Amino acid sequence: MTVRATLPTADAPSPSHGAARRVEDTFAALHGAGSALLVPGLVAATTATLLALTNPGGHIVASDQTCDPLRAVLTGELTGLGRAVTFVDCTDVDAVTAAVRPATQVVYTPSLSDPLMRLCPLNDLAIHAQMNDLLLVVDNTALSPAQLRPLEAGAVVVVEDTSPCLDGWGEAGAALITGLDRYLPRIHEQCARFGGEVDDWAAHLLERSLATLHLRVAAQRDSAERIAGALRAHPAVRAVHRPSFDEAPWALETHQGFGGLLSFEVQPYVRDLSGVLDACRRDGTALTTTARIPARTTHAHLSERVRREAGVSRQLVRLSAGVEDPGALLRRLRPALDACLAQGEGNGGERC
Incomplete structure (x- = not known):
């Protein structure tokens, strides 16, 4: 018997045909919304959202945990288009209240900041926003x-980068926006002015990834909890940044967990973290734990003083937990942290 391959014709849609629309519908349903927008990148998604929800002369209160390149766009592009931006600690509702002006229209914050993993009290922030006729926009990338x-907590618009949660394989390189129906058309119009679109194949890959979202995030959450517990017990680690329900009992009403991200700081006398990074190095397969040093990557452009003021030291390591059993990772990580202790012994135990 001869088997013949069937080639697609002009009338036969590819597997990716219509994938962008299906991704939007799926993402909206996941958030309990009516519609969503798939756009090429978080910076474009956030900028378009904030422009659409404000007027020239308007004011935005934004989280001081906003990182570049988005922070540069907010302070540069938005200011050039007549919007004023004030950065404050959005985990402190009193600080947000103090920053509000008569011209304030939007409060913008991540639900969980990266890399310091600071949890935002969205319920309290949403109440304040509603009482003052402000629109709460939430970047929910770290949690998904x-x-x-966040819409259930009182946000009106949610933006999310597809990495690290929505697209577990890191192949799409896009962002999604959802929210109350009355705001999406004007955001869509603003996105269209920026141009660009997510290609069909990338949308197809993202659609495939969304089908396993809850399974993947649950595994990543459990791995992150186990890794955080092991790190807290090691003497080379002086701080682990990972929220918990014990520290934030109010989150029991809104959160199912805290995702797969965490960060930790080794003792300040440690200068060489290459062994820690090697222990967390990807093994070439998808969905494994990855590590980076924010002071050398996302925050490398900042001066030492600004980084320290932001709480990002050279000893801070940010981890994105994978779906694999973290046992093998911890067996590699413990000797690497032991070697960090040896650096202190080589310095006579000096802590600078």
């Missing part, structure tokens, strides 16, 4: 709808 649905 599998862990938190």
Whole structure:
């Protein structure tokens, strides 16, 4: 018997045909919304959202945990278009209240900041926003709808990068926007002015990834909890940044967990973290734990003083937990942290 391959014709849609629309519908449903927008990148998604929800002369209160390149766009592009931006600690509702002006229209914050993993009290922030006729926009990238649905807490628009949660394989390189129906058309219009679109194949890959979102995030959450517990017990680690329900009992009403991200700081006398990075190095397969040093990557452009003021030291390591059993990672990581202790012994135990 001869088997013949069937080639697609002009009338036969590819597997990716219509994938962008299906991704939008799926993402909206995950957040309990009516519609969503798939756009090429978080910076474009956030900028378009904030422009659409404000007027020239308007004011935005933004989280001081906003990182570049988005922070540069907010302070540069938005200011050039007549919007004023004030950065404050959005985990402190009193600080947000103090920053509000008569011209304030939007409060913008991540639900969980990266890399310091500071949890935002969205319920309290939303109440304040509603009482003052402000629009709450939430970047939910670090948690995804599998862990938190900000619209239920009072946000009006949610933006999410597809990495690290929505697209577990890191292949799409896009962002999604959802929210109350009355705001999406004007955001869509603003996105269209920026141009660009997510290609069909990338949308197809993202659609495939969304089908396993809850399973993946649950595994990543459990791995992150186990890794955080092991790190807290090691003497080379002086701080682990990972929220918990014990520290934030109010989150029991809104959160299913805290995702797969965490960060930790080794003792300040440690200068060489190459062994820690090697222990967390990807093994070439998808969905494994990855590590980076923010002071050398996302925050490398900042001066030492500004980094320290932001709480990002040279000893801070940020981890994105994978779906694999973290046992093998911890067996590699413990000797690497032991070697960090040896650096202190080589310095006579000096802590600078």
